[in-house]
Amino acid sequence: MGSVYLFDVASRQAQWLSVRQAAVSGNIANANTPGFKALDVEPFADVLDKTQLRMAATDKGHLGFDNAHVRSAKVKKTDSWDVMHSGNSVSLEQEMAKAEEVNRAHSLNNGIVKAFHRMVLSAARTGQ
Numbered sequence: 001m002g003s004v005y006l007f008d009v010a011s012r013q014a015q016w017l018s019v020r021q022a023a024v025s026g027n028i029a030n031a032n033t034p035g036f037k038a039l040d041v042e043p044f045a046d047v048l049d050k051t052q053l054r055m056a057a058t059d060k061g062h063l064g065f066d067n068a069h070v071r072s073a074k075v076k077k078t079d080s081w082d083v084m085h086s087g088n089s090v091s092l093e094q095e096m097a098k099a100e101e102v103n104r105a106h107s108l109n110n111g112i113v114k115a116f117h118r119m120v121l122s123a124a125r126t127g128q
Contacts, residue, residue, distance in 0.1 A: 021099065
């Protein structure tokens with residue numbers, strides 16, 4: 001059996017999610033701090049693009065993947081932070097939405113890892 005990279009990608013996403021959750025909780029903790037500027041992290045898709053992971057064809061019947069045919073679109077950066085009279089740019093509503101987004105992504109990550117783990121164990125049992 002060749003290398004399995006799904007666990008590596010899931011681990012990287014879990015680390016990224018913990019960093020994003022720390023940024024969100026720091027924003028919430030400083031919601032009343034005068035002059036505090038809300039922080040966020042780079043999107044995981046951008047982080048994943050920088051890791052240079054390649055799709056692997058383990059069988060000659062697998063379809064190839066050609067980067068030349070992939071269209072990309074720039075993500076519009078939304079700078080919707082409302083700056084308060086105190087100079088603070090934390091919006092509790094936005095931070096709570098981000099926290100829920102992190103929670104959903106973490107749950108999805110765990111579900112995928114558990115399903116893949118069960119699949120690997122099943123394949124190992126039938127291969128004996």
